[in-house]
Amino acid sequence: xxxxxxxxxxxxxxxxxxxxxxxxxxxxxxxxxxxxxxxxxxxxxxxxxxxxxxxxxxxxxxxxxxxxxxxxxxxxxxxxxxxxxxxxxxxxxxxxxxxxxxxxxxxxxxxxxxxxxxxxxxxxxxxxxxxxxxxxxxxxxxxxxxxxxxxxxxxxxxxxxxxxxxxxxxxxxxxx
Ligand code: ATP
Ligand code: MG
Numbered sequence: 001x002x003x004x005x006x007x008x009x010x011x012x013x014x015x016x017x018x019x020x021x022x023x024x025x026x027x028x029x030x031x032x033x034x035x036x037x038x039x040x041x042x043x044x045x046x047x048x049x050x051x052x053x054x055x056x057x058x059x060x061x062x063x064x065x066x067x068x069x070x071x072x073x074x075x076x077x078x079x080x081x082x083x084x085x086x087x088x089x090x091x092x093x094x095x096x097x098x099x100x101x102x103x104x105x106x107x108x109x110x111x112x113x114x115x116x117x118x119x120x121x122x123x124x125x126x127x128x129x130x131x132x133x134x135x136x137x138x139x140x141x142x143x144x145x146x147x148x149x150x151x152x153x154x155x156x157x158x159x160x161x162x163x164x165x166x167x168x169x170x171x172x173x174x175x176x
Contacts, residue, residue, distance in 0.1 A: 009135050010127055010151040014110065014143035017157035018175075024105045024137045025053050032060055036102035041092050043085060043140075044068040044108040051176040067091065068108070085112035089123075099131030110140025113147075120146050 011027075013020035028038050040057070045066035057064035067088035068081070075081050089112070096104050112118045124146060127136055138147065148154050163171075170176055 006133065008130070008133055009153055011135065011137045012143050012147060012151045012154040013137070013139045013157065014141060014148075014154065015156035015158055016141055017159035018162055019157045020139040020141075021053075021107055023155070023157075024107060024139050027103065027137060028062065028105060031103050032062055037100060038103045038105070039063040039065070039095055039101050040105040040107055041088060041095070042066045042068060042107040043088050043112055049176070052173055065091070082112075082115070082117045085115075085117045088112075089118050093126050096126060096130050096134055096136060099133060101134060103135045103137065105137040106139070108140045109138050110143050110147075113144060114142055120144050123147070124150050 013023045024040070028040060031038050040053075040063070042065065045051070045068050047066050047069075049066055054064055054066065056062075067084065069075060069084055089109075092104065092106055092109075095101055109118070109123070113120050113123060127150065130136065138151075143154070
């Protein structure tokens with residue numbers, strides 16, 4: 001096993017089961033512990049969500065940017081969501097291209113891709129031409145096949161059981 005050799009990876013967490021964002025956060029923490037520079041850009045998270053991970057990020061001094069407007073099916077203004085997604089993608093592109101980060105997490109980016117707001121080819125082009133030191137983690141349900149083909153590491157979370165099915169609400173610290 002070559003331990004020291006750095007190879008920047010494209011990592012995808014997808015599937016209907018819980019744990020995609022949590023897995024990305026685990027990697028963020030691991031990298032942070034090594035003194036690596038990490039940024040997490042959330043495509044769907046509302047600016048005033050203030051989830052546990054955002055509170056933690058402030059205390060750790062980690063850049064975590066909620067750039068979405070919440071989930072789109074709650075929105076009455078789709079075009080505004082689309083504009084925000086495109087803006088979020090512009091920010092993501094510049095962070096990736098800067099080469100300043102060891103890991104950039106694009107949380108829930110599969111949704112704007114699947115809605116047709118971001119072109120998959122554009123996303124893959126940016127990933128392909130990124131500086132050679134930057135790992136990129138992409139999360140969200142229904143990762144498109146082209147992204148799966150391009151990635152180095154893909155894990156599909158499969159739902160076996162989720163408390164939501166028993167009518168149990170999201171829990172602080174577990175879900176948000
Ligand atoms: P998490 O952020 O907990 O890792 P996730 O990123 O895999 O979850 P998302 O699709 O982003 O899942 O949804 C986030 C929210 O939806 C969380 O509150 C999570 O508990 C809940 N959730 C995730 N999977 C399911 C599921 N299969 N059924 C019901 N609720 C779910
Ligand atoms: Mg998620």
